Amino acid sequence: MQLSIKENACIAPYCSMKAGGNAKYLCFPESPDELKACILLMREKDVKTLILGNASNTLFSDEGYDGAVIFTTRLNKVEVFGEKITAECGVPLSSLAMAAAKESLTGLEFSYGVPGTVGGAVYMNAGAYGGEIADCFSEGLFLTPDLQEVVLTRAEMGFSYRKSVLSQNGYILLNAAFALRKGDPDKIRAAMDNFMRLRREKQPLEYPSCGSAFKRPPNAYAGALIEQCGLKGYAIGGAQVSEKHAGFIINKDNAKANDIIKLIDYVSDTVFEKTGIRLEPEIRIIRNR
Ligand SMILES: Cc1cc2nc3c(=O)[nH]c(=O)nc-3n(C[C@H](O)[C@H](O)[C@H](O)COP(=O)(O)OP(=O)(O)OC[C@H]3O[C@@H](n4cnc5c(N)ncnc54)[C@H](O)[C@@H]3O)c2cc1C
Numbered sequence: 001m002q003l004s005i006k007e008n009a010c011i012a013p014y015c016s017m018k019a020g021g022n023a024k025y026l027c028f029p030e031s032p033d034e035l036k037a038c039i040l041l042m043r044e045k046d047v048k049t050l051i052l053g054n055a056s057n058t059l060f061s062d063e064g065y066d067g068a069v070i071f072t073t074r075l076n077k078v079e080v081f082g083e084k085i086t087a088e089c090g091v092p093l094s095s096l097a098m099a100a101a102k103e104s105l106t107g108l109e110f111s112y113g114v115p116g117t118v119g120g121a122v123y124m125n126a127g128a129y130g131g132e133i134a135d136c137f138s139e140g141l142f143l144t145p146d147l148q149e150v151v152l153t154r155a156e157m158g159f160s161y162r163k164s165v166l167s168q169n170g171y172i173l174l175n176a177a178f179a180l181r182k183g184d185p186d187k188i189r190a191a192m193d194n195f196m197r198l199r200r201e202k203q204p205l206e207y208p209s210c211g212s213a214f215k216r217p218p219n220a221y222a223g224a225l226i227e228q229c230g231l232k233g234y235a236i237g238g239a240q241v242s243e244k245h246a247g248f249i250i251n252k253d254n255a256k257a258n259d260i261i262k263l264i265d266y267v268s269d270t271v272f273e274k275t276g277i278r279l280e281p282e283i284r285i286i287r288n289r
Contacts, residue, residue, distance in 0.1 A: 021064025053117030089119030106183030223247030
């Protein structure tokens with residue numbers, strides 16, 4: 001087994017924010033066995049590991065990561081069994097939605113255009129346009145921290161808004177099954193095209209970002225609160241609150257990761273001072289080595 005591993009490599013090119021320092025190792029396993037082998041190898045070296053998909057919701061500081069980042073993007077098999085679709089953890093959500101549409105299966109249209117992988121989406125219970133992963137997740141095969149394989153069903157996933165049990169138990173998703181329904185192929189395609197059009201219209205897709213920087217607070221919208229506080233367009237270094245969508249923090253001009261983090265903190269503090277509402281980052285920030 002020839003593992004693909006880079007040593008002391010910059011994380012930025014692999015993260016959708018295009019910022020962040022170096023990691024001790026970057027690993028790119030091509031199968032579940034290689035993924036396990038990467039973890040075992042790093043344990044032998046006494047190096048901590050972090051599993052990532054597309055890093056479209058993760059931001060590392062400029063100090064980087066004193067461990068191994070294992071990217072799952074090469075684990076990308078999809079299979080369809082009747083009304084069920086199974087996908088390895090590195091499958092991009094848009095490919096998953098397209099594979100479902102090809103079989104006239106409805107239920108995953110909302111995920112079309114979310115730039116994450118199945119693993120990141122299950123971890124985050126990703127959602128958009130009224131749908132979320134919890135709606136169609138059926139069961140998943142996971143690796144426990146002691147590298148045992150276990151199956152968790154939907155009921156065991158503790159799904160809530162942008163959250164699952166994975167943030168507590170440290171399990172790694174290897175593959176997931178989604179229960180869908182037969183639908184009208186034209187309607188499925190039209191819904192997907194519509195969601196993509198809305199994204200292009202409303203989101204600053206021309207700049208690197210991690211999508212919505214903050215979770216939606218109860219009974220309010222983060223973007224509206226940020227705009228109301230006069231922060232639309234506010235910048236620190238190359239990082240900016242998007243002028244197109246105030247809920248997005250973008251890497252406008254070669255931003256330092258630490259400027260992006262400072263801006264996230266500044267926006268959260270300013271909105272709290274002015275409205276009493278504390279915005280919680282939706283982006284997972286890895287602040288310390
Ligand atoms: C332009 C843009 C638009 C976006 N729109 C949306 C949207 O509409 N809705 C939405 O919810 N999000 C959105 N996002 C955010 C992001 O794409 C989602 O949260 C996505 O689900 C993250 O997937 P990822 O593979 O990139 O996760 P990563 O950032 O790689 O990881 C996120 C978390 O998941 C964990 N993780 C990753 N893979 C696994 C695995 N196999 N097993 C266990 N844990 C794992 C990581 O450790 C990390 O904690 C958007 C982002 C961008 C840049």
